[in-house]
Amino acid sequence: MRNLKVLKYSALTLISSAFFSMNSCSIDVIPQDRYVEESIWSDPSTIELYINGMYAEVKKFQFGVFPGLGYDNAMDALADGMKFTSNTPGNGTVNILISNANQFSPASVGLNYWSSAYERIRRVNEFIGGLKTKSQLSADDQVKYEAEARFIRAYTYFWLAKLHGSVIIFNDIAQYSTKDNPRSSEEAVYDFMIEDLDFAATNLPKSNKDGRAGKGAAYALQSRVALFAGSIAKNDKKQFNTDPLTGISQAKANAYFTKSAEAAQATIDLGLYELDADFQSIFTNKKTKEAILRVDFVAPTVTHQYDLGYAPPKDALGNALVYGVPTAELVNEFEMKDGSTFSWNNPDHAADPYANREPRFYASILYNGASWKGRTINTSIADVNEGFIQFGTQGDPKRTVTGYYAKKMLDPTNTNFVVNKSSQSWIELRYAEVYLNLAEAKAQLGEFAAASTALSTLRAKRSLPAASLPNLAKAMEVIEHERTVELAFEGHRFWDLRRWRKAHIELNGKRMTGHKITPEGTGFKYEVMPADASDRSFTGKLYYLPIPELEVQVNLGLTQIQGW
Template identity: 85%
Template sequence: MRSLKVFKYSAVALFSSALFSMSSCSIDVVPQDRYVEESIWADPSTVELYVNGMYAELKKFQFGLFPNLGYDNAMDALADGMKFTSNTPGNGTVNILISNANQFSPASVGLNYWGSGYDRIRRVNEFIGGLKTKSQLSDEDKVKYEAEARFIRAYAYFWLAKLHGSVIIFRDIEAYATKDNPRSSEEEVYDFMLEDLDFAASNLPVTNKSGRAAKGAAYALQSRIALFAGSIAKYDQKQFNTDPLTGIKAARATDYFTKAAAAAQATIDLGQYELDANFESIFTNKNTKEAILRVDFVAPTMTHQYDLGYAPPKDALGNTLVYGVPTAELVDEFEMKDGSKFSWDNPAHAANPYANREPRFYASILYNGSAWKGRTINTSTADAAEGFVQFGAQGDPKRTVTGYYTKKFLDPKNTNFVVNKSTQSWIELRFAEVYLNLAEAKGQLGDFAGASTALSTLRAKRTLPAVSLPNLTKAMEIIEHERNVELAFEGHRFWDLRRWRKAHTVLNATKMTGHKITPNGADFTYEVVPADASDRSFTGKLYYLPIPEGEVQINLGLTQIQGW
């Protein structure tokens, strides 16, 4: 099992990894003597490189990536807000996964982070062990660096827990002395993560270097994880898996929701972050006060290719890749400017569907008639370069199959991204999510006034009217809508549906849709058409994905998740 390897000269290996993450040059020769390892721990600058290297874990999930799955926003394409355009393996792997739940098995997990996650956890534990036994840093610095390391460990464990529920806990480097390691219960795994984040929040500074976790990041991640745990405790109820180690006792739901609310409020009380009045600029402004923790890029050495993957074709003379496009389901979720619901059954709305919509719509979606980079977007069937094409008509069409393109994250000033690539930051933890977490946790605790205040504070910054959440049913309905719109394309929706145990109803036996837009004189007609070639497939079994088969075979203490 990769996660249980004994890494000789582990400090040197980690140092090399950190250096690699900080530059474009690989290190081919690793010093092999003990003296060099000890000298690394004696130099504070190399410890900084250790820590910087650990934050590379965030880059594995930037812009909705998932390790080994491929492309930016792949996680949103697993849900109902984005449709990947290709139907061929590679660009279209997500479409293959969502079309048949039987694609998931111990031999072909589909969403596999096990080896990668446990490699990171091993490195973190080695680092913490080195801090305590070899480092010559001050006690104050040791505690601070341990806090950052435990933040990263909780982050890695959270991805493992979201996939499998019950996984192996390694508390320290001494735990690796045991060859065969069993899974801990899902409840124990979540408690372990929250314990790590308690330590991080208590010992991290209020401000830290760019791209590094500070106190607010620990609280914000804790609110996310505790909300997830509370949701499982409330909604799973052992309906979908009989494994004795999966699931969380329903009696613990209140504990977790209380923790989520307290952590969200603590983030707000720090006074370090602000909701940005200009929603569109949040994702291209490196100085936005909404960013609690972000991954920065600087040309030419550290770049990404989001624009190449998602910009409409004419941005680069037909050379964009258009991996995914917004679904009609998501587009219709955006409200009107006055806060009322959009409806195709409303004649005024249907006659001019993109007029008088809320600001987040115009910041997130490129639609037929959008002004973009000095031109007017035409997604109708009349435009052979950028207009609608039926999904499946071409294997890899590189244009919209729903009548829309994404706008969120795209850099409107970047006109040469094919050559120069892109440098927008990825915001891993955003202040708006904290308000959404607070609203949901308070709603689950029966504090509907507090939930209403939290959600209305966020909506006010989006120039939308306040809302009233009078009971839990209505609160969850409104909060789900708000999360769907506010966090679109940020990689949350698929996991929200899973923690609420709604994925098997929203993502099963249904097709997502698009709008086929056809010129009709001076106007257009809008036809709802399927964006999926076949019904989607999500069964309750998928709430707990299997552990990769090879890991179970190597680790004699590890049992497979029951049902697989």
């Protein structure tokens, strides 16, 4: 996927920016000093550049980044599977946010995507309007490009909806002639996204280009969106917010779960994707068939710095930044090789805690004694460069505060990432998630045999025994576990806890932990240690984050979400 950075609202400036930031592209445009809108819409190559540039929205969230918050995997650090190591503003901003719910306010939203999202939505709407009124493309090509644009619009709205629930719907350029626009209901926002994705799935080609949406991406995203809507309809029950525009009618829950299941099954029925038996290679193999939509990088011109941020310190002679590390809570979730539950209370497990674990454990976690890049990882206190250090004892320790490092998505062949940077792809939509969505939606509909089949299909590819989901309570327990492990470090956990309305239970009044590992005789002693300096804070109020204060001030039709 090419990387295009766009700076202004207009289609003309968008195209101009795309030309100057695109790699290895030479297109002659007359006149040379400016871009005439009519020539843009008459030239298919510039239209292609326009829509290609729109995918920069997906890139904003690559590797679990949240725009403006900080670093890769910041979204996982908002939940319980990753701990950011720093306690200073900047590197440690995530830790500041999770420690005090009062950090969120209309004046300081904490997770602010509003203006960036609406800038993208406006560009998408301008593009669709130009297609219909100025383009000389064939009717078929117009529909195809509109489908792609509406996919991006739905993707953008989904982030807004996850944050605020009730937001402003813009679906036509004529709306921009009105300065003051009100919020729509949360239910209407989700219906709008689903409608866009229906159009996209119907009109996009079955086989998609690298980094571009096709039918599979539209169906997969729709499955995700509808699952969120169904979860909110079922779980919110207006417990946390009295705003009349937030929340979704409980009566619609099953309709959304049905839509999610249908979209997931439609993705599978395309026959384009496969679950990969080699879990670790999924995230470094650009040809993996698990990737439904991905962001590609090509060294040395288009790179990222994920390895620099997450590799163990000795990978870079002490120069690795180690933004975040896995918590003991996540590590303990990984099953034994035979599918049984790992437990520190089991003497055999505790004696050798990292032996005979499931394949995803070895692909996701660097633990004490792990083999990595031709050496053995030592996270015990005996290693002053890579070993455990208590959180808070240094401002930016740049080493593990839990006894673990994140292995998943690191490139084991990149031995000089300080100079070379990194080029593994970011997978935004992965086929495994489709099976997880299908299992959950079917379970919520009471179709437990179908849910068990979907989840067992995924587990079989992970060399684990089939799952039994006999009732809803058990099904959700197993599915939550499976999503935690399968999707670790991919930015899902925080948002899952929010849609299940469990974040105030799992992320409030608790401290995540790690393992202080001390050499003892011929083995090691594992001591549970807090990885947080204070209790975490997540109140029910945070399920609907405030709209930035400035937006309410300049838009007289926009009211703040009640409670803020």
